[in-house]
Amino acid sequence: MGDCAGGGFQILEHTADVLIRAWGSTLDEALSHAVLGMYEVMTDLSSIRPSEMRVVEAEGVDLENLLYNLIEKLIILFDEEAFLISSVESCQLTQRDGAWHVVLEARGERYDPERHESRVLVKAATYHMMRIWSEEGCWFIQYVVDI
Numbered sequence: 001m002g003d004c005a006g007g008g009f010q011i012l013e014h015t016a017d018v019l020i021r022a023w024g025s026t027l028d029e030a031l032s033h034a035v036l037g038m039y040e041v042m043t044d045l046s047s048i049r050p051s052e053m054r055v056v057e058a059e060g061v062d063l064e065n066l067l068y069n070l071i072e073k074l075i076i077l078f079d080e081e082a083f084l085i086s087s088v089e090s091c092q093l094t095q096r097d098g099a100w101h102v103v104l105e106a107r108g109e110r111y112d113p114e115r116h117e118s119r120v121l122v123k124a125a126t127y128h129m130m131r132i133w134s135e136e137g138c139w140f141i142q143y144v145v146d147i
Contacts, residue, residue, distance in 0.1 A: 004023055004024065004025045004136075004137060004138035004139075005025060006024075006025075007022070007023055007024030007025065007029045007030060007032070007033045008022070008023060008024075008033055009021065009022040009023070009033040009034065009036060009037035009040070010022075010037075011037060011040060011041055017126070017128070017144045017145060017146055017147060018041050018120070018122075018144065018145050018147055019129060019142065019143075019144050020034060020037035020038060020041070020141075020142070020143055020144075020145065021037075021140065021141070021142045022034035022036075022037050022140070022141045022142075023138055023139060023140045023141070024138070024139055025137065025138060025139070026139060027063075027093055027132075027134075027139045028091040028092070028093050029091070029139070030132075030139035030140060030141045031067070031070075031091050031093060031102065031104075031141060032088035032091045032104075033141075034067065034141040034143065035070070035071075035074065035085060035088055035091075035104065035106070036085070036087075036088065038071060038074065038122055038145060039084055039085050039086070039108075041119060041120060041122055041145065041147070042078075042084065042118075042119055042120065042121065042122055043084060043111075043116045043117050043118065043119055044116070044117050044119075045086055047115055047116050047117065048084045048085070048086035048108050048109055048116065049086065049108075049109045050086050050087050050107035050108060050109075051107070051108075051109045052083075052107065052108060052109055052110075053089070053105060053106070053107055054077065054083060054085070054105075054106050054107075054108070055103065055104065055105050055106075056070065056073050056074060056077065056103075056104045056106065057073075057101070057102065057103050057104070058070040058072075058073050058101075058102050058104075059099050059100060059101045059102070060099065060100050061098070061099055061100075062100065063100055063132045064127065064130050064131075064132060065100075066093075066100040066101075066102060067125075067130065067132065067141065067143060068125045068126075068127060068130070068143075070102060070104070071122075071125035071143070071145065072124070072125050075122055075123070075124065075125070078111075078122075081110065082110045082111040083108060083109070083110055083111075084108045084109060084110070084111055084116065085106040085107070085108040086106075086107055086108045086109070087106065087107045087108070088104060088105070088106045089105045089106060089107055090103070090104070090105040091103075091104050091105075092104075120147045121147065122145045122146070122147060123145075123146045123147060124145065124146040125143065125145060125146075126143070126144045126145065126146055128144045129142060129143070129144050130142065130143045130144070131143075
């Protein structure tokens with residue numbers, strides 16, 4: 001994966017599901033790229049215009065539970081509004097009262113079949129192979145989504 005600066009993500013094949021691995025120089029940056037990785041599974045990120053803002057909040061008893069809950073909320077956002085995220089403007093991760101909280105400010109637009117390639121629909125988050133870790137000054141997030 002090389003240099004951690006700027007972060008990124010990669011999509012890896014995994015049986016009937018999709019494994020997403022993201023990284024960044026901070027946990028917030030890695031989480032932002034983990035979110036974008038899910039949308040790249042669904043369509044070409046470069047085709048999504050950043051015309052509308054959405055704020056998504058999630059919490060969890062630990063980082064893995066937080067990630068799971070965040071991905072589920074993003075799936076619900078797509079199911080209810082057909083909203084695709086193209087960029088994460090802000091990712092504020094905090095820990096208080098024994099729980100993790102995230103407030104994600106993201107830009108994107110509603111799905112348009114004329115402009116957005118339809119790849120696969122992400123049905124659910126899973127805990128399978130989920131891992132969040134720090135190594136040599138870089139944060140990594142790995143998770144599998146059910147398609």
